[in-house]
Amino acid sequence: MDQRTGTPVVGMIGGGQLARMTHQAAVPLGQSLKVLATSPEDSAALVAPRVEIGQHTDLDALKNFAQGCDVLTFDHEHVPGDLLRVLAASGTSVQPGPDALLHAQDKLVMRRKLAELGVPVPPFAEVTSVADVLEFGAEHGWPCVLKTARGGYDGRGVWVLDGPDEARSTAAELLESGAVLLVEQRVALRRELAALVARSPFGQGACWPLVETVQQDGICVQTLAPAPDASADLIRQAQDMALQIADALDVTGVLAVELFETASGLVVNELAMRPHNSGHWTIDGSRTSQFEQHLRAVLDYPLGSTEPTAPAVVMGNVIGAPETPAMSVDERLHHLFARYPHAKVHLYGKGERPGRKLGHVNLLGDRMDEIREQARLAAHWLSHAEWADGHEIH
Secondary structure, eight states: OOTTTOOOOEEEEOOSHHHHHHHHHHGGGTOOOEEEESSTTSTGGGTOSEEEEOOTTOHHHHHHHHTTOSEEEESSSOSOHHHHHHHHHTTOOBSSOHHHHHHHHBHHHHHHHHHHHTOOOOOEEEESSHHHHHHHHHHHOSSEEEEESBOOOTTTTEEEEOSHHHHHHHHHHHHHTTOOEEEEEOOOEEEEEEEEEEEOTTOOEEEOOOEEEEEETTEEEEEEESOTTOOHHHHHHHHHHHHHHHHHTTOOEEEEEEEEEETTEEEEEEEESSOOGGGTTHHHHBSSOHHHHHHHHHTTOOOOOOOBSSSEEEEEEEEOOSSOOSSOHHHHHHHHHHHOTTOEEEEOOOOOOTTOEEEEEEEEESOHHHHHHHHHHHHHHHHHSSOTTOOOOO
């Protein structure tokens, strides 16, 4: 407990943009998020006053960081479970707990558990030899998808195999490197959706509206809230599934369930047990943002309202351009606000480089098609310093 304010101290392992935005949500609650960063240049380390530098794989660093924290939570899922169990055994409150977090760390464990629960997942198999991939492809058809069980995000750690020849070469190379692999059927999907929920240790749950996520080269470029043309039955099914998973796995905090919508229904793709890119729209578009809700949940406070603040909300990711523009970020913001004074910009304090998530912009309005185009143009402008519709700078 913070002796100055009487408020609990939340420690977040990882100093990226999720920690940065969680810190921003902590301030109105009278808190100052404590952050374990790997570098003083990490996004959260640039703004949070209580930062320790250390590696999430170093038990001594984790133990030192945990001192004075009422609860530990995460900016990413990469902390080894055995280290978290040591912390939990010593009395540290770890939220979500290591047993729950394992299902977001290991795709093979996650697939097996969800299948056991009766949650729809793509057909899959563990890969210990090239023959496993060839047999799977022969049974389920090509192309199929090869994945690393651990790590990998934004399209990394995923290979689409078009046939046996590609399967032989790719699987052999990855197995030789020591990677733990699984193979999945490539899902014929209509679109990608995300069900974002939160759950407290008390067991209270809360759902945000179901959203559509738009992917490009494996990276989410837009989130549309609520998901356009989603039936009441589809929304209820997705939210019930996410709450079922949260309860069955004993998740605390925010849980993002990434979904494929197919001709035969919903299929779970990935889980994330932390604030998630698909929920960044909630900062401006929900009564309670995912970041505040995550804090409420891990502290076992009653959860906040998830009511939207506008009929339509679009988040556009600002992704680094192939070449860094000569125009400064300051000048880009000046021109953006001149054209779209209602745009809500959230930059992460990162240096620009191709393909890097530099921030996001939220647009709120009454018409999804109108604000979706505004979000596309605004995000492109912030990264490229050019208007994709040919608009001239004045």
